[in-house]
């Protein structure tokens with residue numbers, strides 16, 4: 001029952017600036033997922049909320065309260081660690097009750113809460129066991145139970161599912177979604193699993209090197225990546241990037257941009273805006289690459305690798321613009337060594353500035369943006 | 379193939395039995411001595427007593443001073459109190475110090491640990507005179523408190539090293555989880571760190587107890603009242619300059635080792651590994 005806010009937060013470890021400047025609001029009751037490559041500062045961000053790390057400058061607010069100097073136990077948060085961090089010498093019951101005992105809740109209340117939570121998470125039969133007698137999935141549940149039983153106003157999850165196998169991960173993911181609906185508490189959730197980010201989040205925060213790259217609904221980030229980093233990070237297989245030359249106007253007389261590359265000319269209409277006569281990066285998702293027969297007009301290419309995934313097939317194609325990936329239906333006829341034409345629809349592609357990495361989509365207004373707000377993919 | 383296996387096995391066992399016997403032999407000789415009448419020190423390698431008497435044990439246990447006060451009971455009590463207090467005091471201080479050395483960053487952290495190691499390198503007898511002077515100034519000569527103080531200070535460096543090494547292996551996340559759950563520093567030390575450190579605590583406790591229980595030179599120097607003696611001093615006096623009561627000495631030695639064996643027996647169930655298993659993964 002609280003929003004979390006970072007105001008001009010920086011975090012250094014010695015000389016190493018891990019978070020150069022963080023401004024972020026996690027609205028009350030929202031499920032916010034932090035994604036980003038390893039080492040980008042996701043865990044550090046979470047630990048700053050928990051109070052396990054202290055900010056080097058700036059403020060962290062929980063609710064209306066500035067918590068910079070508030071001890072972890074007084075921040076009204078609960079955290080689920082990637083390693084679970086269950087107390088090995090205590091039974092499941094004691095693990096769940098530990099925080100409540102320390103807070104001196106009445107015994108009946110403790111019993112009631114532990115029973116409620118163990119029912120929700122299906123831990124009833126495990127209450128007498130110790131952590132080493134539990135499977136990975138069961139430990140995970142206990143770790144979540146220990147957080148839930150405290151009824152905090154903010155939950156923090158640090159890659160809680162990364163130690164589970166694929167099947168269990170799917171199950172727990174759906175369970176976490178259900179829990180959020182039931183508890184309707186603010187959740188900050190760190191992962192580098194895109195599926196978790198896309199399916200769980202009300203809002204995704206994409207981070208790179210300690211900076212927020214884009215904040216938005218999961219589909220926003222997928223459909224309208226704000227910069228090259230987000231475009232490349234969200235979506236599997238990764239978006240194709242093609243170096244192009246941008247020029248103005250076209251035969252059709254539109255005011256928009258036209259891009260050229262070796263063997264490729266694409267009229268983008270007026271979705272994008274940017275300086276002409278310069279280089280830019282054209283982005284196309286593999287699912288938006290239409291693989292046609294050699295008679296069609298489009299970028300000429302040859303099928304190099306064909307990977308059937310079941311319902312769909314991933315194709316790796318060699319073209320004059322370099323290697324590209326396409327994702328096609330499983331019945332698609334293209335075979336290895338086939339010559340094909342690649343057709344891209346102007347309203348499905350993305351265009352980025354080469355230097356700043358920013359999207360040239362008219363939806364984004366960069367006029368007020370600080371030059372540092374967005375980094376380029378290296 | 380089978381034959382060779384059997385042969386190696388036999389050899390291994392022969393080897394082990396030889397060494398076990400070699401280790402136990404002196405103990406058996408002491409037991410024999412304590413049960414054999416007379417105080418002569420005849421060298422016989424037969425560990426089986428030919429005559430049995432309890433006279434030596436009686437003599438040790440029923441010793442009295444000039445006023446007729448029972449000495450042995452008093453001396454056992456001295457030893458128990460000194461060793462017990464040394465253990466409690468030493469382990470408590472060592473555990474708290476080791477925790478600080480393991481978890482906090484502070485000036486002198488590295489050099490502090492190094493100092494403990496350096497102090498360990500000097501033989502205890504080297505400290506005899508300075509310690510005597512200090513205890514004298516403090517008015518603690520001839521007292522239980524003085525001995526406890528001295529024994530604790532000699533046991534603590536080893537205990538700190540031992541415990542710090544163990545604390546370092548306890549995952550940091552467990553403490554972080556406890557901090558979020560609402561534990562204070564002291565609370566998480568008490569509820570999380572100590573219970574998980576049982577094996578190391580048991581070892582250091584045993585070490586402290588034995589250090590104090592067996593120590594002779596310092597006790598002999600600092601104590602001069604028979605009623606204040608600890609058992610090693612008592613034992614030594616059976617074979618002092620004036621007399622050589624080897625029978626009583628042997629009987630006393632056996633009696634003195636019983637509490638240590640008992641303590642070891644009690645503590646050994648804590649000497650298990652893998653207490654932190656299951657807490658964190660990865």
Ligand SMILES: Nc1ncnc2c1ncn2[C@@H]1O[C@H](COP(=O)(O)OP(=O)(O)OP(=O)(O)O)[C@@H](O)[C@H]1O
Pocket residue numbers: 013016018036037038039040041042043044045192
């Ligand atoms: N206690 C610390 N002391 C020094 N550097 C640290 C400390 N904790 C984190 N860092 C550094 O801060 C950076 C960000 O670390 P962080 O753990 O937040 O990354 P992350 O995004 O969670 O990565 P991952 O996905 O691998 O968990 C890393 O470069 C790391 O080396």
Ligand SMILES: [Mg+2]
Pocket residue numbers: 042043044
């Ligand atoms: Mg991390």
